[in-house]
Amino acid sequence: MKFEYTFTLSGTVSHVCIQDEVPSINTLIVDHDRRSLLVCDVNTERFARAVAGDTDAALCVLAAGEAAKNWTSIEAILRSAHSAGLGRDGLFIGVGGGVISDMTSFAASVYMRGAAVALVSTTLLAMVDAALGGKTGFDLFDIKNLVGTFYPASHIYMPVSSLASLPAREWKSGMAELIKTAILDAEDKDGEFLALLASLDSTHTIKAGDTLVECIARAARIKGRIVQADPKETGAERIMLNLGHTFAHALESSVGLGQLSHGEAVAWGIARACDLGLALGITPPERAAAIMALLRSFDYELAAPYPVGNITLFMNALNSDKKKKAGKVRFVVPSAEGTELVSGERIEPALIARIVGAN
Numbered sequence: 001m002k003f004e005y006t007f008t009l010s011g012t013v014s015h016v017c018i019q020d021e022v023p024s025i026n027t028l029i030v031d032h033d034r035r036s037l038l039v040c041d042v043n044t045e046r047f048a049r050a051v052a053g054d055t056d057a058a059l060c061v062l063a064a065g066e067a068a069k070n071w072t073s074i075e076a077i078l079r080s081a082h083s084a085g086l087g088r089d090g091l092f093i094g095v096g097g098g099v100i101s102d103m104t105s106f107a108a109s110v111y112m113r114g115a116a117v118a119l120v121s122t123t124l125l126a127m128v129d130a131a132l133g134g135k136t137g138f139d140l141f142d143i144k145n146l147v148g149t150f151y152p153a154s155h156i157y158m159p160v161s162s163l164a165s166l167p168a169r170e171w172k173s174g175m176a177e178l179i180k181t182a183i184l185d186a187e188d189k190d191g192e193f194l195a196l197l198a199s200l201d202s203t204h205t206i207k208a209g210d211t212l213v214e215c216i217a218r219a220a221r222i223k224g225r226i227v228q229a230d231p232k233e234t235g236a237e238r239i240m241l242n243l244g245h246t247f248a249h250a251l252e253s254s255v256g257l258g259q260l261s262h263g264e265a266v267a268w269g270i271a272r273a274c275d276l277g278l279a280l281g282i283t284p285p286e287r288a289a290a291i292m293a294l295l296r297s298f299d300y301e302l303a304a305p306y307p308v309g310n311i312t313l314f315m316n317a318l319n320s321d322k323k324k325k326a327g328k329v330r331f332v333v334p335s336a337e338g339t340e341l342v343s344g345e346r347i348e349p350a351l352i353a354r355i356v357g358a359n
């Protein structure tokens with residue numbers, strides 16, 4: 001099984017390849033004189049070693065998870081690159097989930113003013129979202145992704161066999177972004193992608209030609225199309241990827257960073273976006289019902305207010321959303337086909353308070 005396509009981001013061509021196994025380093029380093037550095041975490045080290053094969057490629061192994069998405073890890077990557085003798089023509093290869101892809105791409109973007117980066121994604125979330133689109137970064141001062149650059153990877157490999165060991169919670173996290181992508185696909189006029197997700201086998205086993213593989217391929221293509229149209233989020237396209245995220249980020253802050261998986265918060269946020277879209281007459285009731293049924297089938301917590309966390313903290317976090325325009329928080333809601341961005345002027349604060357369960 002192999003699925004390939006390319007998209008272009010600010011002049012850089014990104015090759016996406018969905019295949020069964022991890023790629024060999026020899027496929028990644030087309031120019032064999034090029035020095036490379038494999039970056040992974042303790043849970044993805046075996047995939048990085050499989051990429052390296054019997055070569056003596058340099059390896060930088062980091063601690064796993066969001067807590068390691070910090071300057072100390074970036075410094076370790078840069079130090080390893082320097083020790084391994086990478087020049088400006090060196091290749092950084094990030095093997096792991098979104099944390100590894102964001103940090104490896106960031107380090108590559110600043111190393112000698114920019115070295116090439118390739119990614120081997122091993123989580124569902126990285127395959128359908130994080131590895132695509134050129135956003136890089138790390139957390140600083142307890143603020144998620146405070147520092148970052150736009151720096152697209154030249155090659156993004158998605159070895160679906162690696163998903164076999166993904167913990168259930170990480171599956172659920174990636175699945176929420178997959179559902180989000182299916183909702184915002186304006187070209188999916190008959191809801192075929194949502195129906196495909198509804199038919200997924202909940203045991204998460206991957207076989208060649210599996211529906212999940214088809215869903216990953218569709219999501220990767222949709223995200224590629226959106227970011228290609230709006231590489232730096234200055235236009236009208238990329239903001240749509242924020243569906244559910246305005247509510248989700250506020251929820252994550254109010255519960256405490258790292259307490260919920262990102263996808264758990266996004267699923268809850270999509271449910272709130274449906275409530276808002278319904279109240280504003282933008283989301284047709286039957287579409288909201290189909291989305292809610294799909295979210296329920298994956299067993300996400302959808303109650304408002306969210307059972308844990310503090311609603312005052314939640315409202316404060318919501319009102320300091322970093323994607324505000326003219327001081328007003330904007331929301332993306334499902335529309336009849338795809339999604340619509342709703343400006344803050346159109347929304348009464350009391351409506352938001354009701355939807356999130358603050359009164």
Ligand SMILES: NC(=O)c1ccc[n+]([C@@H]2O[C@H](COP(=O)([O-])OP(=O)(O)OC[C@H]3O[C@@H](n4cnc5c(N)ncnc54)[C@H](O)[C@@H]3O)[C@@H](O)[C@H]2O)c1
Pocket residue numbers: 041042043044064065066069096097098099100102122123124125126129130131132133134135136145162163164165166167170173262
């Ligand atoms: N750049 C972007 O556009 C973008 C978009 C969405 C999210 N992100 C970022 O992505 C990050 C979240 O990514 P994530 O959910 O992949 O988290 P992650 O990278 O922390 O991976 C989740 C956990 O799964 C483990 N893991 C990875 N692959 C595995 C495998 N195949 N088998 C077993 N365990 C495995 C990891 O070690 C980690 O413990 C966040 O930091 C977020 O900010 C970036």
